[in-house]
Amino acid sequence: MKEIIKVEDVFFQYPDQKEYALKGISLDVKAGEWLAIVGHNGSGKSTLAKMLNGMHFPGEGTVEVDGVSLQEETVWDIRSKIGMVFQNPDNQFVGATVEDDVAFGLENHGIPYETMVTRVEEALKSVNMEDFLVQEPHHLSGGQKQRVAIAGVIALQPDIIILDEATSMLDPKGRKEVLETVRVLKEKENLTVISITHDLEEATKADRMVVLNQGTVFKEGSPEEIFLLEDELTKLGLDSPFTVKLAGALKREGIQLSKNYFTEEELVDVLCTSHFDK
Structure with missing residues (x-):
């Protein structure tokens, strides 16, 4: 798949802060994929989301969207390719x-x-x-x-939709219906989706995850690969999905599962099947 977004060695510092909010971040986003960018508060994920939409400009490094380099004279071209859904719908x-x-x-x-x-x-x-x-x-x-x-x-x-903590103020039912809506639209329109979130349950919907910590890329990989780092994620202040925690507890009791299951329905089905097979 072609790269639709490329971030290369980006640094960014707010004028009133001594520390950099972003410190040498490099990542890419493929056209048509769902990328989840996760991290605790202050990890740099919202700063990065705003930069992708031209609300911030890199102090150092480059950001390209569909081959267009982010600069003041190109910001409206880039915004025409990206739609953002924010945390509080009432503000929109x-x-x-x-x-x-x-x-x-x-x-x-x-x-x-x-x-x-x-x-x-x-x-x-x-x-x-x-x-x-x-x-x-x-x-x-x-x-x-x-x-x-x-x-x-x-x-x-737009070619790209960015969900900037778009489900964080919703109840479980609202969160589920919004994420399902986005999933269907992504498949139907071949959209590129970037979800900015601290909720790892939401990140399970993604094709790939990038974990930020203190303005740097800590890890990236598939949800399956990232959730193997359960203890490390906990140290970063990120709470693993319930199904991942339960699978870990089962493993410690000697019950091995063939893979991670990200919905309770899937996990219940495999446990029931395994039980009856015995």
């Missing part, structure tokens, strides 16, 4: 109704009215919110609000 709403809100970004980009109407309807349908066109956003549940926020991003037809 500007329209009086759901359809007004999804249309807002299209209006700012000068999209013709007829095209805009079609895109709004298609975007809301893609997140199963087409029945809420004239609903006021503040009447929606947390999960529904975040799906509308995703629809607003999808309507702009």
Whole structure:
């Protein structure tokens, strides 16, 4: 797969801080993959997310998005390729109704009215919110609000979606429906997804993970590879998914599993099957 984002030896320092927020970070993102960037508070993950969208510029090093180098004169070209979904959906709403809100970004980009109407309807349908066109956003549940926020991003037809702690304020049901919505859209539209999170349950949905610690890349690999580092992750302040913890406890009791299972349903199925096979 081709590289759609390339970060090379990037340093960044906030003006009011002595320490660098990012210290020589290098990573790449492949087109069409789901990359989870995880880390504790202060690890640099949100700073990196903002840099990918041109809200920050490297003090040293380079950032390229689809072959375009991040600079002040190219920032709008880069932002046209990336859609961001933030932590609190209420902070993203500007329209009086759901359809007004999804249309807002299209209006700012000068999209013709007829095209805009079609895109709004298609975007809301893609997140199963087409029945809420004239609903006021503040009447929606947390999960529904975040799906509308995703629809607003999808309507702009970006190549890349960045979820910046986008599920952290949701209850388990809302979190599950948002991540499932993103998964379906990724497969349907061949989108590149980057999720910035401290929640390792969310990271299990990714194809690949990058763990940040104190502004540096600590480890990267598949979820299976990263979750083998359970003790190291705990020392970094990251809590492993329940299924991974349970599998570790079973292993200590002499019950070996063939692989990591990231959903409770999968783990229950394999344990029941193993039990009945005996």
